[in-house]
Amino acid sequence: MTAERQSVRTRLEQIEVLPGRPRENTAHMLARIHAARTDGIRLVVFPEMAVPGYLLGDEWERASFLNECVACGEALRAASDGLVVVFGNVALDPARRNEDGRVRKYNAAFVAQDGAFMGPAGSAYPFVIKALLPNYREFDDSRHFFDLRKLALEEGQSLDALIAPVPTRVGRLGCLICEDAWDADYALSPLDALAANGADLFLNISASPYTLNKNHKRNRVFADHAERLKRPLVYVNKVGVQNNGKTVFTFEGQSCVYDAHGHHTDCGAPFEAASLTIDLPLDPAVSFGEPLELQEDSIDELRLALEFGMRRFLEQCGATRVVVGASGGIDSAVAAALCARILPPDQLLLVNMPSRYNSETTRHLAVELAENLGCLYAEVPIEESVATTIAQIDGLVARSPDGSMARELKLTPFMLENVQARDRSSRILAAVASAFGGVFTCNANKSEATVGYTTLYGDLGGFMACLADLWKGEVYELSVHLNAISPSPVIPQGSIDVMPSAELSADQAVDEQKGDPLVYPYHDRLFASWVEWWNRATPEENLRWYADGVLEKQIGYEGSVADLFPDAAAFIADLERWWNLYQGMGIAKRIQAPPVLGVKRRVFGFDHRESQMGPRYTRAYEALKAELLGRDL
């Protein structure tokens, strides 16, 4: 036993997990187990929910699916001869019911050794149950599963008493299931309970979606815990793309091991399946050596997340060709440049759809983009069709069949802006995409999506909104980065420099420096305070900060609000204009928007749940507004 405890040849299987496909995942895992045995591995660790996949909607309500998952787990158990195999799967407890009245289910870690499942010491269950299920952001795990904390409460025990390591021949495994370990909701960290109960090492199997700036924090916390508890910690995260319908998440892997000194090994490459083999020292005196520096999350990882998410989502949709409506502006240029990184040039088609309002400037930029990317290009003007629509509808008189009522329809210039946008997407791009045998992208960014500065069935159409979790400023940062990592620039400098504009009317003429009504450096930050902040701000807080002269500092705007708005009335008018849109038409449009590729916190859709209720203001806001405007409430 002593020799074994010195070091355990361990393999971290950072596999790609296919959502909802237990048989495919299991076949892959069986092959990996076989390879591990051949390679003399003694402990092989797969991610959380490696058998069924994770974000599956209400798939958990189907008995046929659950039975298949259980059968797959049995196949993995049977394959564990001579090895210790740890994997995540759904576990059933047919004698008890979940809150939805269905058979009780757990998000579980299974430990198989020589053909048998090993449960935690003293547990009635032959598997480890996830301690605390997330029920926030995109997670609705408690809709389907029961967690250990509830079980402890139900049985009148403390959570700690139920947390015990699993005894195996390679040591007592302290299994965790994507436990953040920093969550203050634990009376005691499961890590501490496992350590107190004699764990030799920690295995944290995970299915944790990529989120910008998450990895650095995780590395720091895990390193601290390993060092404090003087035990190594193995972290195995899956790779893949899974969705909750409205939101698409990537899983980045980056599995690694922290030794008992808090030093960590190289991580599995982000967004790639990886098998990491390590002789895991159980003796706390043994270290990996010099600690690797903890890396800050980089924009390149964000770029990787976007590419990986688009590639896999395209595959899940069965699409191999993509059409991008290329306006010459920055958003479509970045979307096209990302597509060009994941598709052969003959499977990417840029379509420019000019009207009388499109400048030569942007039309040339669209061609330049296609040149840079070496992809297919076509120009399909909308003038003729828009003229048909105007001829058919402007001046059309609708009548009751008996002739007693009549009403003439008029198309205003604002309505014609939307007519153009819909003509481009629903008439041209949708038809071109089908004729090309592919799909078309939605290029909306998060700034536009927040306030619905976009047209339904127009530029809000598409198979996926790949940039809709990025503020406009972040799209610019990404464009600069994409150029920096390419042998020659892919995004035309002109697209970076041109005035952002929808070019749907003469009032949006880029060559006259007219364009979008948003001052992105300011509005991006204002909108983020509404959408992304944990402590969700509303106009009440915004106006208070403005009145106190601390708005810039609070929202992180580097300019001066006084330069944007001469007085309180102007500030308030702008604030209410955008809040009304965010809470009004913005929601209606988001409900019918394509799935958003999530890369940050509070992605529109399932991670940012909202109801159509119209914009509302609190009494405190109205009182402060009246005070600032010198009016009685």
Next chain:
Amino acid sequence: MTAERQSVRTRLEQIEVLPGRPRENTAHMLARIHAARTDGIRLVVFPEMAVPGYLLGDEWERASFLNECVACGEALRAASDGLVVVFGNVALDPARRNEDGRVRKYNAAFVAQDGAFMGPAGSAYPFVIKALLPNYREFDDSRHFFDLRKLALEEGQSLDALIAPVPTRVGRLGCLICEDAWDADYALSPLDALAANGADLFLNISASPYTLNKNHKRNRVFADHAERLKRPLVYVNKVGVQNNGKTVFTFEGQSCVYDAHGHHTDCGAPFEAASLTIDLPLDPAVSFGEPLELQEDSIDELRLALEFGMRRFLEQCGATRVVVGASGGIDSAVAAALCARILPPDQLLLVNMPSRYNSETTRHLAVELAENLGCLYAEVPIEESVATTIAQIDGLVARSPDGSMARELKLTPFMLENVQARDRSSRILAAVASAFGGVFTCNANKSEATVGYTTLYGDLGGFMACLADLWKGEVYELSVHLNAISPSPVIPQGSIDVMPSAELSADQAVDEQKGDPLVYPYHDRLFASWVEWWNRATPEENLRWYADGVLEKQIGYEGSVADLFPDAAAFIADLERWWNLYQGMGIAKRIQAPPVLGVKRRVFGFDHRESQMGPRYTRAYEALKAELLGRDL
């Protein structure tokens, strides 16, 4: 006290609650409290979450909103002089945190008497906490709130011990918050605990969305409980329309009182605000007299739910005019007929958009419909625009700017079907609706929505899908009912009799009895087994039933499957065709569909959560299929 206990003059305030508008709701409640005092009422009862409203998305994360709700509750408390006022509101517990790390919140019933809040006997809280939060179907209450069961577990007490009546001058009020009382997850029904702890009467305040066939069940269960426990039960449900973004729910009211013999009073009218005054006998010996017969839920209530939901949702959207694309078929006819019941005729515009494939039959039916409804009508053909699209795209050669690659695009007949559908909705209806100053409807039914037999940005567009929770057969039933309750038929008999067809190609010519590829009486039932059944069926179960000769009985199909499919191969081909669409493109389309008006169980959207994963089949299905087809697996 004896005289008071004999009878309490009680008012059930079945108010309409505006979601997310605590000040408006509170102003209305204050007026009703004032009226009650004037009328000599001693106990006035408002619905669950009467202050904030109910389905509010993540609004609960905004501190400014929560503070406003609390302030409103204080105003109601202050108004309770000389009365006992019961109302639902959110309650904060700032010293503790919810699972999401935010301040702990409860779905609470407040009992105010003479300006003070009265808590349950022995409780540390001056309010009643909901015992068990729903976390299924459209409900995600446990995302935001903490329930009494968890509190009991946390404090090491039994749930029953924390359930106690609230002592007031009108008696010991056994307050429940929308407790179904038949939920087996309770170790003991809260009603029993309240009775055991001395409740004189039960008050069940509710925010229960309308669901077909729910009321009859509720009436039976509540009557049984009241009789069994020999105490009256007051049920107050709100009226209103609230949404979770993707799904829109109506609340029907139907508040009523069950006496200690299980007899009930007349209910508040469905879908109307109502004040019901009753001298509530606390003496179990006193009865209301002869029991009213428990009514089966009727199709007319369903019709009311649809009308009420459409009317209020229109108001919430700020829309007063509606455009319906009228094809001459049944779905658009029913949608238009419902609109005609809630809008003046000059605010409803039917638009027929013929192409070469539309028969004279259906075009005349569209005109007949407009005649019947007396509304506005216009015809806007799509031929010219479709020709433009064909000319622009069919044969278009996309090239790389350097000329090294070229690809010619071809529009197939199938693609042209979708071109027509998109032309109608995104080009014409969207523009006509804006010029008319209104919105346009999506007329898709649940059968089409299930398998995506509909075009994205085409007939799947619209401000709301008002019929998308009804199977095709239910749409027909509704059409017959709408005619029956009108002085003269509103839906042309021809629209009821005509072959259901999209009329997008010569293969769908209604006059040749060609149309949709669905046999609705069969497929409606098959799809319901996948979508609506609590015990969600999949092809595995369907095929087992087919093999066992019990499919018709299991799914409730009145015909014979053998008449539809000559052999197992034909049955399986059809089964897989539709399952592939339901689990494939159907999901992609539903993600971008308009909000669905929910009237039954498992409405698409938030009540039927799904991920894009592609269609999958279990090993058990494949084995049975191989057996039936006489093939090796």
